[in-house]
Each structure stands twice: as C-alpha cells, then as structure tokens.
Amino acid sequence: MVTTEKKPLKLLIVEDDSGLQSQLRWCFDGYDILQATDRASAISQVRRQKPQLVTLDLGLPPDPANATEGLALLEEILAMAPDTKIIVVTGNDDRAHALQAISLGAYDFYIKPVDADTLRLIVDRAAHLFQIEAENRKLARQNASPLHGLITADPAMLKLCRMIERVAPSDATVLLLGESGTGKEVLARALHELSPRRKGPFVAINCAAIPENLLESELFGYEKGAFTGATRQTIGKIEHANNGTLFLDETGDLPMSLQAKLLRFLQERVVERLGGRAEIPVDIRIVGATNKDLEQMIKDGDFREDLFYRISEIAINIPPLRERQGDRSLIAHALLDRFRQDQRKTNRLSFSTDALRAIEAYDWPGNVREMENLIRRAVIMAEGNRIEADDLGIGMPEDAAEETVGLREIRDAAEQEAIIKAMSRCNNNIAQAAELLGITRPTLYNLLDKYGFRQSTP
Ligand SMILES: Nc1ncnc2c1ncn2[C@@H]1O[C@H](COP(=O)(O)OP(=O)(O)OP(=O)(O)O)[C@@H](O)[C@H]1O
Ligand SMILES: [Mg+2]
Incomplete structure (x- = not known):
C-alpha cells in the first residue's frame, strides 16, 4: 500500500550522514527513494521529483548541531508542496525542535537512534494519509459529490443526502x-433535479425579501385592474411552478395572512389570482x-401549526459546517x-499549513x-502562491494554537479524520474501509470503539 495509481510513492531522504543514508534506504523497500544531503540538493529534488514523503534530518550542514537549516528547509518544502508529508528526524536531545517542526507543519517526528521498523511504520502511516488526502482532493476536484453542487464527506451529511434521494x-x-x-x-x-418534475420549472421565492403587501400578488398573481397599477394580467410564482417545484425560501418569514392562503392552496391545489374569479x-x-x-x-403564535404540518411532511435538519467532520x-x-x-x-496557489489550521479551528x-x-476574496487578493490565515481574516483561537503542539492530539485527529473519510467513502462497509486504510478489520473495529464511532456508523 505505498503506491499511487500503481506507481510507488516517492520518498526523499534528507540526511547528511552517508552511513545512515544507506541504512535508511535499505529499510524503505517498496518506495521510490530519492536522496539529498543538504538544503540545496533537497530543494532541487523536491522541485524536480515532487516526492510525496520526506524524512528530514534537522541537523544539516553547514552546522549540523543546529536545527535552523533543517527547519528552514521544512518551511521551504511545505511552501512549495504543502501536501507533502514530512517526518522530521532529530537527535536525542532535541525534542524542542521536533515539536517546533510539528507546529510548522511536519507530519511527525522521530528521535534517533533509528529503529528501522518504527520509522518504517511512521512513514507507512504518512503514506496512507497522503493517499487518502490525495483521493479526497481528486474527488473534490472532479466535483464528485453525493448530490450535485454539494461537497461533503461528513457521515451525517451523507445520510442526509441519501434521505434526499429517497424522498425526491x-x-x-x-x-x-x-x-x-x-x-x-x-x-x-x-x-x-432528482424528482420526476426535473423537466418542469424550479421557481424560488424568498418570503423574507418581499414586503407583505406584495408577497400575495407575487405568489398568486393578479388580473388586470385588480388594484391601482395592475395594468396587465400577471401570473404568480405558484402558477409559474406548475409541473415543477416551488421553493419557498425563508418560510418562517411568511406573514400570518399569507399562511392562511397558502394552507388553503395546499388543501385545494387551486389558485385564484387577485381580482380574478377562476x-x-x-x-x-x-x-x-x-x-x-x-x-x-x-408556541408564540407566529406560525400556524396546521401549515407547519402541511409543509413539513419530511423535515430535514442540516448540520452547521462546524459540526461536520472533515468538511x-x-x-x-x-x-x-x-x-x-x-x-x-496559478495552480500553485494553495493554503499555508497555518491557514488550513485556522480553517479547521474556526x-x-x-x-x-x-x-x-x-x-474568493483571498484568491483575488493573493500575491504569492500561498494563502495565509491572515489573508482569510480568521484568527486562530488560542486553544487551537496550543493543541497543535500536542502530538497525540494531532495524531488522533488525523486518524479520526482518515477513518471517517474512509468509512463514508465505503458507505460504512468495514471490510472495504479497512482495506482503504491499509489496516485489518479488527484494528478498524478497535479504532471505531476508541473514538466512539460505532453507534453512529452502523
Ligand atoms: N456542501 C457544499 N458544497 C459546496 N458548496 C456549498 C455547499 N453548501 C453550500 N454551498 C454553497 O454555499 C452557498 C450558500 O448555500 P445556500 O445558498 O444553499 O445556503 P442557504 O442555506 O440557502 O443559505 P441562506 O440561509 O443564507 O439562504 C452557495 O453558493 C452554495 O453553492
Ligand atoms: Mg438560501
């Protein structure tokens, strides 16, 4: 499971120690291995080869005892290719820089001495996550979505989409x-669009945008001379929607007087234009x-209960964006x-890691x-290739900034997100989702239990 469309994933090993370099090379069998020994050669590899994965020794020449060069390289790689999964490798006494690397957007860190199996495991997991994210971006790009015009991977939203398909x-x-x-x-x-009425018209009327005295004639139409200014016969929105769908937007803003009229229409399915008799x-x-x-x-007497039941044979609650997983x-x-x-x-315009964090936290x-x-505004205003959190104008809440240095939380969140995406992609089929994630079914069951997903994902 280290391939993308059958091609092996590229792993760039940035390491100045040639002994370690060949040891690492040996433990990543199955990847397409690229090598670099310093910042300049690493940048040129990234530019030419676009590796999906990088292991990066923070202690690089000219001063291997200092992480500055490594951290600068980390930022440079992420600026060029923000989707790259970078695993930072540091010396024993350098936890602080490892954490700093995570907050700059590294996927994970690894502290020397190198244990081949553990490092391999970390890289394999990064590879899986990369593939799932790449798949997601592809779906989003192709506009692949459960319903036209709608993008989501959230289980509750997907359930809602299936409900729409059923009632359509x-x-x-x-x-x-x-x-x-x-x-x-x-x-x-x-x-x-999913209903047999799709060839008929879709007529929308916004009940909140039209003054009460005009709303009635908008909905029901009028005959010539029905009132001063009614110089010709005019057909209302209800009649316009014949054989199609009438979308009553902001239904809650329908004035009482019209609620009664609408109810009568729903019971009898005939309209009388204002000033008309037919x-x-x-x-x-x-x-x-x-x-x-x-x-x-x-309860407050502002909406008719009988009308409510008529217009809500099926009521659908749409969750707000902040409650959707991964959306x-x-x-x-x-x-x-x-x-x-x-x-x-330019196609290279992308979000910085901080911008994405702010998007997730807002x-x-x-x-x-x-x-x-x-x-839209940030894209218009963008000067370079990166959209920063500031360009979006959304700040990071303090707790989110703190959260980003907790490695366990970052891992858990990434794991949860990957699971949710895989489960929704596979329509909650455990066997398929486990395969997509590259783990066994029992492991997936354990993870589902760990995160309390079992009841909500039947
Ligand atoms: N899941 C989604 N994926 C992609 N685009 C979306 C999604 N949901 C909404 N949009 C877009 O967001 C905008 C707002 O959506 P829409 O007009 O349907 O919201 P609304 O609930 O009717 O809002 P309002 O109450 O403000 O009228 C639209 O441009 C729509 O295309
Ligand atoms: Mg709307």
Whole structure:
C-alpha cells in the first residue's frame, strides 16, 4: 500500500550522514527513494521529483548541531508542496525542535537512534494519509459529490443526502432546516433535479425579501385592474411552478395572512389570482427552507401549526459546517480550486499549513457561504502562491494554537479524520474501509470503539 495509481510513492531522504543514508534506504523497500544531503540538493529534488514523503534530518550542514537549516528547509518544502508529508528526524536531545517542526507543519517526528521498523511504520502511516488526502482532493476536484453542487464527506451529511434521494421521487413536501449558508438552496435544487418534475420549472421565492403587501400578488398573481397599477394580467410564482417545484425560501418569514392562503392552496391545489374569479388547478411540489425555529414560532403564535404540518411532511435538519467532520478543509480546497480557475490564478496557489489550521479551528457562523466569501476574496487578493490565515481574516483561537503542539492530539485527529473519510467513502462497509486504510478489520473495529464511532456508523 505505498503506491499511487500503481506507481510507488516517492520518498526523499534528507540526511547528511552517508552511513545512515544507506541504512535508511535499505529499510524503505517498496518506495521510490530519492536522496539529498543538504538544503540545496533537497530543494532541487523536491522541485524536480515532487516526492510525496520526506524524512528530514534537522541537523544539516553547514552546522549540523543546529536545527535552523533543517527547519528552514521544512518551511521551504511545505511552501512549495504543502501536501507533502514530512517526518522530521532529530537527535536525542532535541525534542524542542521536533515539536517546533510539528507546529510548522511536519507530519511527525522521530528521535534517533533509528529503529528501522518504527520509522518504517511512521512513514507507512504518512503514506496512507497522503493517499487518502490525495483521493479526497481528486474527488473534490472532479466535483464528485453525493448530490450535485454539494461537497461533503461528513457521515451525517451523507445520510442526509441519501434521505434526499429517497424522498425526491415522491410529492411529499420537504422542509429544510438549517443555519444561514448551510446549503438549503443547494439541497432544494437537488431535490428538484432528482424528482420526476426535473423537466418542469424550479421557481424560488424568498418570503423574507418581499414586503407583505406584495408577497400575495407575487405568489398568486393578479388580473388586470385588480388594484391601482395592475395594468396587465400577471401570473404568480405558484402558477409559474406548475409541473415543477416551488421553493419557498425563508418560510418562517411568511406573514400570518399569507399562511392562511397558502394552507388553503395546499388543501385545494387551486389558485385564484387577485381580482380574478377562476380557480386554476396547479400541480406543484413545495419545498420550504428556514433558519427560524418554527416550533417556537408556533408556541408564540407566529406560525400556524396546521401549515407547519402541511409543509413539513419530511423535515430535514442540516448540520452547521462546524459540526461536520472533515468538511471544512475538504470544502475549502474545492472552493480554492474553483476560484483559482475563475480568477485564472496559478495552480500553485494553495493554503499555508497555518491557514488550513485556522480553517479547521474556526467556527464558521456563516457556514459555507461565509467560507465562499472569504476564500474568493483571498484568491483575488493573493500575491504569492500561498494563502495565509491572515489573508482569510480568521484568527486562530488560542486553544487551537496550543493543541497543535500536542502530538497525540494531532495524531488522533488525523486518524479520526482518515477513518471517517474512509468509512463514508465505503458507505460504512468495514471490510472495504479497512482495506482503504491499509489496516485489518479488527484494528478498524478497535479504532471505531476508541473514538466512539460505532453507534453512529452502523
Ligand atoms: N456542501 C457544499 N458544497 C459546496 N458548496 C456549498 C455547499 N453548501 C453550500 N454551498 C454553497 O454555499 C452557498 C450558500 O448555500 P445556500 O445558498 O444553499 O445556503 P442557504 O442555506 O440557502 O443559505 P441562506 O440561509 O443564507 O439562504 C452557495 O453558493 C452554495 O453553492
Ligand atoms: Mg438560501
């Protein structure tokens, strides 16, 4: 399992001691081995060969007793190729620099003397993680997603996508509940596209954006002369959506007077235009969306309970981005790819390790919409090849900065993320996920138990 598309992964060994160099070479059988003995030769190898993995001795010439050269090289490699997994190798008395290397973005560290089996294990794990991440980036790039326009690897979101697929063929009303920017409209469109109504129109109306006195004529239409200014017959959104889907966005903002009218329409399935007398039959499916707590509004007398039940035959709760596992960096990479193309920016424009950490640590109150805005702006403003945390304008919470030096936490988090991705990729099939991760089934079971994933991943 050290290959990518059948080609062996490239491992660059940066080590100035020639004896150790050949010893290391010997223990990494199965990798395509590259070698460098100092900073300059390492940089040129990275530039030409693009190794996926690097073991890096921090003590490099001209002053092997000092880690400065090694740490500088680490930063340089990550700036050129941020996806590279770098395992730092240090002397016995140099834990502090090893930790510093981790906080600069190294994958792991290893303290001499070299034990071939242990080092091999660390490199193999880095290789697996690299492959899973590469696979993820590929999927995101191909826009491979469970539903059109939607990128996610989060188990709860994937479950929700399957639910959308199941209810799409029916005419059941669907109410999408979620914070601003969580993808309510994306899901509403996906529902329409997956339904037998896909050839019909998808008509959206934002109940919060239209003043109460105009909303009624927008929805139901009017006859010429129905009111001052009604100079010609106008068809409403409901009629426009005939044979298709009507997306009632911000359903919670529907004024009381219109709630009653909408309920009547849902019961009788005919509209009467304002100032008209004819009852016009209309065949539509209604999909609603809101970020308001409708049940509380019902208690407060602001939303009709009978209408609520009519429009929420299926209610779907969309989790906010901060609760999704692995989605923050997955979606961020996909958005970066997209805006980079839109702006015709160099393909080398990428997030710095710090920027990715900030993306992972930030709460995203505005969810994917906020992320879109920040990344679009950062891509437009970017001068070099790197987007830094500062360019995104999101700070790192203090605890996240602390967390990054705890090696155990970093490993656990990476492990959890890899497991979740593998499990969702394989639709929770343990055997396949174990294979993808390169571990045995019992080991995967143990890990699932360790992280408490068993109940939630049946
Ligand atoms: N999972 C996702 N993957 C990729 N893009 C997404 C995802 N979710 C949302 N988006 C994008 O984020 C933006 C906001 O999504 P959308 O308009 O569907 O959110 P919303 O819940 O309707 O928000 P609001 O409540 O603010 O209207 C859109 O440009 C959408 O394409
Ligand atoms: Mg919306």
